[in-house]
Amino acid sequence: MAEGWPIPSALVFMLLSLSAWALGSCPAPCSCSKGQDEVHVLDCNRKKLSTAPLDPPDGITQVTMNHNELTVVPFFGDASSNITSLSLVHNRISELLMHQLQPYVSLETLDLTSNSISELKVGSFPSMQLKYLNLSNNKISVLEPGCFENISSSLLVLKLNRNRLVALPSKVFKLPQLQFLEIKRNKIKIVDSLTFKGMDSLKSLKMQRNGITKLMDGAFFGLENIEELELEHNNLTEVNKGWLYGLCMLRVLRVSQNAVGIIRPDAWEFCEKLQELDLSFNHLTRLEETAFVGLGLLESLNLGENSLSHLGEGVFSGLASLRTLDIRNNEISWAIEDSIGVFEGMKKLNTLILQQNKIKSITKKAFEGLEELEHLDLSKNGIMSIHPEALSHTKLKVFVLNTSSLLCDCHMQWLGPWLTDSQFQQSVSAICAHPASHLGRNVLSISPEEFVCDDFPKPRITTHPETSVALRGNNVTLNCIASSSSDSPMTTAWRKDGEVLYDAEVQNYARYQEGELIYTTVLHLLNVNFTDEGRYQCVVSNHFGANYSNRAKLTVNALPSFLKTPMDLTIRTGTMARLECAAEGHPSPQIAWQKDGGTDFPAARERRMHVMPDDDIFFIANVKTEDMGVYSCTAQNAAGSLSANATSHRPGNSILHATAGRPNSGPW
Structure with missing residues (x-):
């Protein structure tokens, strides 16, 4: 302070008080400090303590006793009631008892990472307003239903990573306020239906590295507000709507490093708000055209490190919002080399990673529809040719290519100037392998007149x-x-x-x-x-x-063959006649009826004729004498046609008699 300015007595008293709190009142061997927002911290880390230090200052709100030798939750006397954060990482605490935590009426954060707790029983916690609880790296193998009941109304974050949980009992997670749950690195193999019901506020669930083999239908039902689900490094074999049931707010799903080989056709029925999907490092060999139906809001898709060799027609066509697609290290060279426009439909795609897919040539339509493409990675492919118009419609800003296999004929003359104009010289290594005169040369070092088409070595x-x-x-x-x-x-x-x-x-x-x-x-x-x-x-x-x-289309047809033919029929005039006719074939044959070789007959003109195609039945209502004759049933498809006849006559004044030309069933 400047000379001549008197120091106010009140300020002197406050400074002395703080100094006394920080130095004189701090129990040995711990240290005390005042943090931001009037937070007073007692630091007793790595002091080999087995109990709490004596006479801690009443004003402490945060205590850290990490890396000590505590066997129970320590007691700080009257100061315990003001403590809001207690960190007891790396001690020897083996159980949680209600009476040990009861003095901590203000506690909001409790970190018990790396202790020896083996189970959580009902009554482990008193009624308190705990918000953050970390029990990671213990030996917990049992969670008794109701063990979290006394903190269920306040708990926001729960971490149970690196424990020994084999199963999650139903009703153990009745935590309506919980927003973040981590159960990574346990031994959970099966997640039963409704396991997480009761966590209406949960935003994030992390269950990596458990060895999960099966998620039962409705495993996550009840998580109506969950946005992020992480299941990496497990043993899941398929994605289906059963275990995704109810995840209507899910935005991020990570299932990398599993054994997924199948994506069911209706897998995403309940996850239409998904924005990020990671399926990398799985066992996918094929993607059917239905693989991503319903994911119109998806922005990021990672399919890298699979064994994909088959992409169904239009498999990406519904991904109108996708911005990043990673398909590195698969076997989809044909999708790029063939002119099928496999990426059409992804109008917003910005980044496409295709490295290490054994791609040899880039055709004109390889990237058709990718009008917003800015980042393209084709590295680790032995690319030999690139069509001059393959990239002309894109907005490339980043282009990665390293190949020493280029066929440097007249069709490759454009590449050097284009790389220079686009300023891709640093990110692209394009070396010629043919013709022999250009072997080992960079396309940027070859003059335009040296690119000639003396031959066509590619088939x-x-x-x-x-x-x-x-x-x-x-x-x-x-x-x-x-x-x-x-x-x-x-x-x-x-x-x-x-x-x-x-x-x-x-x-x-x-x-x-x-x-x-x-x-x-x-x-x-x-x-x-x-x-x-x-x-x-x-x-x-x-x-x-x-x-x-x-592509040459092969169509296989089969001639029609009758399953039912019209039978003999005797019926009184004024009633209804019923004739049956059915046939099979490929494609399915059409059935048509004629009388005496023509389609213009009394029952048709007078609209007394009714054909029931689904029932293979032909009706004539209110039969008259003029309805007598030869009725023909014709079955026709692209392969040919087949007919069967029924002959009818009237013996007397009131009887109609029909005789079948090819009967194959009993009498009417």
């Missing part, structure tokens, strides 16, 4: 398989021919609806013609059935890349 498909229609039981042959100027051996594969046909009967032929290698592959489909219907495609590959044929 070109010259004859595509053709769409066909076949009768069931017949044989079908599909042909595909490719050519290349290179001597590099070609290999072929046939795909049906996007999946490789590993056991197909295939014949391959190779020949040279005018300096080119001509390769023919023939797929034989024997005794075709309806399961053979689909879209067939050949893939021809060599050292320089792969090419994909058009």
Whole structure:
């Protein structure tokens, strides 16, 4: 203070009082300090204490006695009633008893991490306003239902990580105010239905590293306000709506490092507000077209480190809000190399990570629909070719590529100038492997006139398989021919609806013609059935890349055959006649009726004719003598048609008699 300014006596008294509280009144061997917001802290960490220090100052509100030798919750005398935070980490406390905690009437935070507590019994806690409770890294194997009852109206955070819980008993978590629950690193294998019912306010549940193998239907039912569910490092095998039932407010779901191999078609029925989904490091091999139905608000999807080789048509089309998609280290090269626009529908996608997917070529439509794409990672792929227009419609700001396999012919002339104009020289390493004159050279060091097309080493498909229609039981042959100027051996594969046909009967032929290698592959489909219907495609590959044929649709038909034919019928005039006719075939046949070879007959003109297609029944109401004749039932589909007749006549004045042409059942 400046010389000549007198110090007010009141200020002198306050400073002396604080100094006395901080120094003179602090019990040895602990230290005392005053923190922000008038918080007084008693620090007794690492003092080898087995009891509380004597005569602590009355004003303390926070106590830390971590890394000591306490065997029970310590007692601080009258000061206990003012303590709001008590930290007893790394001691030897083996049980919680109500009377030990009763003096702490103001306690809000209790940290008992790393002690030896083995169970929580009913009555472990007195009635108190505890908000934060950490019991992690103990030996807890038993939670008695009702053990949290006396703190249920106030508890906001509960941590039970690194304990020995094998099962979670029902009704143990009746904690209506709890917002954060952690049960990581226990031994819980199965979570039963309604386990967490009673936690209406819970926002976050973390259950990583438990070895969970099964989540029963309704396992999380009752968590109406939960926003984050973390289940990493468990043994879950599928995602289904049963265990997701009731999670209508869920925004974040993390299921990485599990054994998930299946996503059920209706899995997300109750989770339509999901924004982040992590399925990385699982056992996914295929994603059906229904895999993400209902996730229109999803913003981040991680599918990295799986074994994905099949993506259903339009599997990403409903993800209109997605901004980040990570598919690193899978086997979806075909989705990029084939011209199918697999990413269409993701209008807001900003970041796409495709590293390590064995991608060799980038086609024109590879990133079709990704108008907002700014970050693209294609690293760790042996990319040989990139179509000049593949990236023209994007807004790329970050482009990662490292390849030493480029086919540097005239089609790659654009790449160097584009990398320079886009300022991607630092993030891209693009080295040529062909032609021999460019081997090992960076595309940025090659002048435009050096990019020439003297040959076409990558296979070109010259004859595509053709769409066909076949009768069931017949044989079908599909042909595909490719050519290349290179001597590099070609290999072929046939795909049906996007999946490789590993056991197909295939014949391959190779020949040279005018300096080119001509390769023919023939797929034989024997005794075709309806399961053979689909879209067939050949893939021809060599050292320089792969090419994909058009998809040829195969349709398998079967001629109609009758299940029911019209029978003899005798009936009085004025009543109702009933004739049956049913047939099967592929596609399903249409049934039509005629009388005496024509469609214009009395019952039709007078609207007394009624056809019931679902019941395979033909009615004539109020039968008249002029209704007598030959009725024909015709079954027709794309494969052909089949007819059956019924002949009717009237013996006398009041009887109508019909005779079936091909009866196959008993009399009417």
